[in-house]
Amino acid sequence: MTMKMRRSRGTILIATVLLIHIIAFSLFKFGDNTHTLDRFKESILDLKKALLENSYTKKPSDGFDQKVDSILQTIIRNQDEETEKLLYSSDLKNRKDFNEIILPDYLIDTTKKQPQVQHFDPRFTVGLITNYLTRKISSGEIKDKDELVLPYFHWSDFVDLSELNQYFHSKDKADCKFFSFVPPTRSKLARLEVLPIESYCLNEDTIDDLLTTSTDSTLVDNLRVIKEQQYSSGFHIYTAPGRSTFKLRPILAKSYLHDFMLAPYSILMLLPEQKSINIQIDRDITKAKKNLLKSGIATSYIEMFKVENGGDGPVTLNIQKELSAFIDATNKHPNLLQPVNTLKYEKALDHAQFIDESKAILREMKREDVSKFTLHQKSYFEALEYSIGCQDPPKYFHEAKIFQSERNFAIGAHYDWRFFNGVVNNKPKHQPALHQLIQAWFRFTNSQDITTWIAHGTLLSWYWDGMSFPWDNDSDVQMPIDQLHKLSRNFNQTLIIDIGNDPVTQEIRYGRYFIDCGSFLSSRERGNSNNFIDARFIDVDTGLYVDITGLAVSRTPSPGRYDGFLTRELARTPGNSDVSEFMRNDFLQVYNCRNNHFSRLADLSPLKLSMHEGEYAYLPNQVESALSTEYGEKSIKLQSFNVYTFIPRIRNWIPVKKLKASLQNKGVRQKGTGVSVLEFAEEECLKILSENSDLLMEYLVTREVTERHELELISMRDGNDPKRFFTSSGKLKQGNPLRHDSFSLSAFHDKYKFEESIDQTVNFISSLEMQTPPEKVEPAEQTQTKKISTRKDLPKLVE
Numbered sequence: 001m002t003m004k005m006r007r008s009r010g011t012i013l014i015a016t017v018l019l020i021h022i023i024a025f026s027l028f029k030f031g032d033n034t035h036t037l038d039r040f041k042e043s044i045l046d047l048k049k050a051l052l053e054n055s056y057t058k059k060p061s062d063g064f065d066q067k068v069d070s071i072l073q074t075i076i077r078n079q080d081e082e083t084e085k086l087l088y089s090s091d092l093k094n095r096k097d098f099n100e101i102i103l104p105d106y107l108i109d110t111t112k113k114q115p116q117v118q119h120f121d122p123r124f125t126v127g128l129i130t131n132y133l134t135r136k137i138s139s140g141e142i143k144d145k146d147e148l149v150l151p152y153f154h155w156s157d158f159v160d161l162s163e164l165n166q167y168f169h170s171k172d173k174a175d176c177k178f179f180s181f182v183p184p185t186r187s188k189l190a191r192l193e194v195l196p197i198e199s200y201c202l203n204e205d206t207i208d209d210l211l212t213t214s215t216d217s218t219l220v221d222n223l224r225v226i227k228e229q230q231y232s233s234g235f236h237i238y239t240a241p242g243r244s245t246f247k248l249r250p251i252l253a254k255s256y257l258h259d260f261m262l263a264p265y266s267i268l269m270l271l272p273e274q275k276s277i278n279i280q281i282d283r284d285i286t287k288a289k290k291n292l293l294k295s296g297i298a299t300s301y302i303e304m305f306k307v308e309n310g311g312d313g314p315v316t317l318n319i320q321k322e323l324s325a326f327i328d329a330t331n332k333h334p335n336l337l338q339p340v341n342t343l344k345y346e347k348a349l350d351h352a353q354f355i356d357e358s359k360a361i362l363r364e365m366k367r368e369d370v371s372k373f374t375l376h377q378k379s380y381f382e383a384l385e386y387s388i389g390c391q392d393p394p395k396y397f398h399e400a401k402i403f404q405s406e407r408n409f410a411i412g413a414h415y416d417w418r419f420f421n422g423v424v425n426n427k428p429k430h431q432p433a434l435h436q437l438i439q440a441w442f443r444f445t446n447s448q449d450i451t452t453w454i455a456h457g458t459l460l461s462w463y464w465d466g467m468s469f470p471w472d473n474d475s476d477v478q479m480p481i482d483q484l485h486k487l488s489r490n491f492n493q494t495l496i497i498d499i500g501n502d503p504v505t506q507e508i509r510y511g512r513y514f515i516d517c518g519s520f521l522s523s524r525e526r527g528n529s530n531n532f533i534d535a536r537f538i539d540v541d542t543g544l545y546v547d548i549t550g551l552a553v554s555r556t557p558s559p560g561r562y563d564g565f566l567t568r569e570l571a572r573t574p575g576n577s578d579v580s581e582f583m584r585n586d587f588l589q590v591y592n593c594r595n596n597h598f599s600r601l602a603d604l605s606p607l608k609l610s611m612h613e614g615e616y617a618y619l620p621n622q623v624e625s626a627l628s629t630e631y632g633e634k635s636i637k638l639q640s641f642n643v644y645t646f647i648p649r650i651r652n653w654i655p656v657k658k659l660k661a662s663l664q665n666k667g668v669r670q671k672g673t674g675v676s677v678l679e680f681a682e683e684e685c686l687k688i689l690s691e692n693s694d695l696l697m698e699y700l701v702t703r704e705v706t707e708r709h710e711l712e713l714i715s716m717r718d719g720n721d722p723k724r725f726f727t728s729s730g731k732l733k734q735g736n737p738l739r740h741d742s743f744s745l746s747a748f749h750d751k752y753k754f755e756e757s758i759d760q761t762v763n764f765i766s767s768l769e770m771q772t773p774p775e776k777v778e779p780a781e782q783t784q785t786k787k788i789s790t791r792k793d794l795p796k797l798v799e
Contacts, residue, residue, distance in 0.1 A: 064649070064682055068699065071690045086697045088748055092507045092737060098744065099320040099508065101127075101754040106762075107298055108315055116231045117168065118293040119761040120160040121754050122510040122743055125292065126497065127319040129267075130326040132297050133279070135304070137329045137336065145336055149280045152288050152295035153263040158495065158512050159419065159540050161254045162761065164233055169768040173234035176201035179241065179248055181403070193401060195242035202236040221285040222260055236260065240398035240417055249400050249412065253420045253543070261418060263288065264495040264514065265375040268338075270440070272501050274447045276338045277330055278494075283375065323503045341449040343616060343732055345723050349451070349605035353480035354591045356552045358384055358522035361485065380489040387522040395530040396518040400543060414473035415543035416536065419514070424542050425473065429746060432739040433542050434468055436511050438475045439615040439737060440498040441537045441546045444513075446616055450487060452479040452548075453607050453618040456597070460627055462612050462619070465651050466709030467702060470644060475546045478593065484534055484550035485521060492517040495540075500741075501734060510743045514538045524554040525594065532595040541742060551591035551599060555582045558590045558598050561629070599626065609726065610712065614705050615735045616726075623716075649685045650699050651706035662691045701738055 075083055101123055106112045118124070129150065136142040155161070167174055176197045202210070207223050214220050219238070226236060237255040244252060267279045282288040292298050305315050330336055362384040365377075373381060387393075400420035402412035411423055424430045438458075445452050454462055456476040461469040468475065479487070492515060500509035517535040526532075535548040558581070563572065570576065570584050585591070589601040603625055607618040620626050644653040663684075689696040708725050715722040726732055739745075746752070 064685075065703065067682075067686055068689060068696070068703075071686065071696060072700065074690075075693055075696070082693070085749065086693050089697050089740065090700050092740065094320065094503070094505055094507055095744075096320070098747070099123075100316050100318045103298075103302065103315045103317060104755075104758045104762075107293075108302060114293070115762055115765050116229075117156065117162075117165060117761075117765075118291055119754075119758050120156065120162055121757070122158075122512065123319045123754070124317065125157045126499070126510060127317040127322045128292050128297050128301055130322045131301055131304075131317075134322070134326045134329045137333055142336070143333075145278065146280075148278065148336060149282060150267065151282045152290045152292070152297065153281045153283075154289055154291035155257040155261055155263075156291050159254075159257055160421070161258050163250055164254050164258060165761070165765060166768060167233035167235075167251075168231040169765050171769070173204070173232070175203045176235045178235060179244065179252065181244070192403070193242045200237060200239050200241040202238055204232060204234050204236075207236075218262070218285070225285060225289050226259055233258075243401045243403050246402055246406060246412070246423065249402070249417070249420050250422055253400070253418050256418060262493075265379065265493045267495045267497060268444070268491070270443050270447060270496065270498040271327060271330070271337075272503070274340050274342075275330070276444075276447045277336060278338060280375075319508060320503060323499060323508065327503075338448065341447055343446055343609060345609045345726070345732075346606040347451060347609075347618060349480060349601060349607065351589050351601055353451075353482045354552050354589075354601070355586075356481045356522060356524055357485075358388060362388060376490055376492060376494075379492055380485075383488065383492075383517070383519045383521060387520045390520065390523075392528055393520045393523060393531055396520065397516070397531070397533055397536060411473070414545075416516075416538045416545055417543070419538055419540045419543035421542055424544070428749060429542070429742055431468075431470065432742045432745050433539060433544055434472060434475070435613050435737070435739045436498075436509065436742055437513070437537070437539045437544055437546060438468065438613050438617075439735075440496060440511050440513050441475070441477065442612070442615045442617045443498060444496055444537075448491070450479070451483045451607070451618070452477045453604070453620055454612055455549075455620075455626075456630065458612070459619070459623065460631065462610070462617075462709075463623060463627060463713075464646060464653075465702070465706045466611060466712075467613055467652075467706065470653050474544060476549075477546055478549050478551055478599075480591075481521075481524070481550045481552035484517075484548070487515070487535060487548070488517040488521060491515050492535075496537075501736060506736070507741055507744060509737070509741045511741065512540045514540050521550075523594070524550075524552045524592075525556050526596055527594070532593070534594070549593035549595070549597075551593055553582060553585045553590075554592055555580065556585075556592055556596060557581045558585050558588060558592070562588050562590055562598075562600070597630070609732075610722075611705060611709070611726065611735060614738045616732070647680065647685065647688070649680060649682070650689070650695075651710060652695070652698055652702060654688065654695060658692050658695065659688065662688045705738065 076087065101121065104119075106114045132150075133142070133148070136147075142148055179201060180197050181194055207227060211220060211223055211227075214223075222238075226232065233255060235255060236259045237252050238260045239256075241252055262285075263281050263283045265283070266281055269277050269279070271277065301317070302315050362381070365381050365384070370378070370381065398417045400412040400415040400417045402409040408423075411425060412420070415423075424433055442452075444450075454476070455478040457472070458468070458475045458477070461467065461472060494515045496511075496513040496515065498509050498511040498513070500506055503509075515535065515537055518531055518533070520531055521534070523531070532549070533547050534550045537546040537548065539545065565588055566572070566584060567587070570579055570587055572584075590598055591601070592598045599620070603622040604620045606621055608621065609616055610619050611617065643656040645656050645659060646652070647654050647659075689699060712722040712725050715725070740748075
């Protein structure tokens with residue numbers, strides 16, 4: 001008994017000391033590209049265990065939540081604008097006033113001047129596309145999956161490209177010199193990752209030459225479309241540039257999307273009840289590269305609306321009505337839907353799933369009629385051929401890298417360059433965007449029966465409270481190599497549209513995500529270090545992404561921690577020089593990604609179902625072992641930028657700056673430079689929440705999922721099955737979003753109205769066409785742009 005008490009006191013003492021020492025650690029380390037979570041030490045895990053063992057969780061009988069609710073009621077009585085914003089964050093009900101938009105007069109009255117570009121609003125896009133498909137399905141024109149085709153696609157309908165308007169309609173045209181940069185010395189050009197302008201940008205006056213000299217048919221088709229447009233920016237980004245500035249990065253991205261990024265192979269819409277529908281896209285650039293304004297889809301809707309509602313009055317588009325009709329139509333024709341997957345609480349993995357069969361798959365595909373392949377199959381086939389024959393693969397994924405002279409430059413590496421729309425970190429949109437991103441990833445993989453689990457820093461953040469760290473930039477997931485093949489074969493270059501679990505009673509979601517799989521599936525070693533990541537799930541609104549890596553048996557020597565499992569015949573001894581590392585790894589059932597993170601089958605299987613950010617996600621079998629192995633040798637780095645600390649009673653990470661301000665104001669005892677968090681009483685936690693309304697709302701939004709997570713961890717620690725926390729009457733409870741749709745949230749905070757923004761866009765374009773445009777972002781220095789004339793200089797489009 002005495003020993004047990006001593007052990008308990010010792011645990012508390014250790015936990016207290018650890019808390020004092022880790023009270024502050026950084027949101028980011030901006031000087032390099034090291035993963036934020038590589039900074040943690042095993043003491044982080046020890047601390048969490050101590051918190052669990054000493055029950056620093058809310059007891060159902062202590063009335064803490066009732067007191068929090070009382071604080072909320074006090075705030076509600078203020079009835080000011082700030083209170084309205086706070087209350088909105090916890091209300092995810094469907095807003096009927098936000099579901100309907102009035103279409104602009106220039107679409108209705110053909111005598112009015114129509115702008116060449118359509119103001120972007122995802123409600124306009126989702127509403128018109130679902131209406132188009134509903135009518136085709138209901139009329140019998142679409143009877144099976146092969147007939148589910150969208151005849152037109154333009155990225156401007158799915159991504160806000162309005163930043164280009166000032167260049168499209170300006171009389172004073174810019175050119176590629178706009179993006180030039182002169183380093184202090186020419187020798188620093190390569191080291192700074194600055195590329196010659198002509199290697200990624202085309203001027204208007206080079207297009208005619210390229211139309212006659214280029215042998216790249218895709219490039220020529222794109223150039224013809226550009227020539228036929230009634231507007232032009234004057235510059236045309238056709239591939240990834242080198243480093244640039246924060247201000248120029250969005251313009252580079254949007255120019256590429258508008259002019260040269262090819263259409264996806266398909267659109268996959270995620271529907272309620274784990275259902276989904278896959279819509280093929282006509283990718284003929286010369287015919288299909290039209291936006292909804294020019295395609296006839298908008299005109300067709302207006303004609304239908306007038307017939308059904310009479311010719312007088314405004315033409316409206318009700319997104320909730322269109323989604324409900326679309327869901328009803330697809331439910332009546334279930335053959336159009338993807339097969340529905342039923343989630344299992346445990347998912348066993350097999351060693352065979354981690355053996356890369358690229359060569360065997362390619363041989364089998366060569367026996368088939370390649371001309372009958374779908375776009376996905378053809379791309380997968382070509383990727384396998386390229387991968388197997390490539391000895392020195394170039395970098396596939398490119399990030400929005402920023403000049404190192406700019407403050408916080410390293411944050412650009414956490415955004416895909418094509419969809420970068422400005423930094424969202426530390427802004428209201430940051431957490432909703434990341435929340436929606438990881439929820440959409442798991443809604444996608446769960447519905448399509450793709451085996452994947454959270455890993456690395458994302459797993460560590462789950463371990464703490466079932467949520468992402470507030471300073472996270474991205475998410476990490478892993479999958480067996482056979483599932484990476486499945487993802488590449490069936491979903492590469494797919495645009496995901498996630499409308500949410502319940503667009504009738506809950507807020508409609510407008511998330512759009514692009515799946516991009518690398519071309520080097522057969523390469524399972526580090527190689528030249530260009531391609532640690534196998535695939536990405538990218539938010540097209542922000543450029544934030546989920547990093548996806550495949551695990552496979554490889555020729556890379558596994559860590560020494562596995563040597564004890566080797567037989568004498570396979571041991572790493574001089575007498576066994578004929579034994580390959582592949583044979584050892586195969587025997588050990590040890591797998592790695594291209595960044596040399598290793599896992600054993602026994603550590604992974606069976607995967608366990610849990611919840612991350614309120615959505616069902618799978619975990620590896622041995623969570624604590626995986627985290628201890630990966631982060632046990634790392635040091636904690638104390639830095640002074642945006643520090644956080646975990647408050648067990650609130651079950652959230654709190655900015656230390658706010659925490660200290662609150663404690664000082666109320667005279668709560670502090671020790672040294674840290675805060676004795678373990679000694680926080682209920683009253684002190686309530687004071688923190690009452691003095692920080694944003695922290696109060698964060699607690700209210702997350703308290704159910706974080707409490708369930710705490711109980712889940714306690715159950716796991718005690719050797720009990722936590723399945724009961726996720727099931728009701730033998731069925732899985734439905735996961736729900738915790739935060740607002742990112743677009744809807746921005747619209748609420750900005751008091752955005754579609755109709756007013758249409759008028760502003762039209763007026764802005766008119767002003768540009770009549771006078772000198774507003775001052776543009778200018779580069780620091782300019783260089784002359786080389787005119788493309790020789791065949792070796794001709795640009796190539798690589799998909």
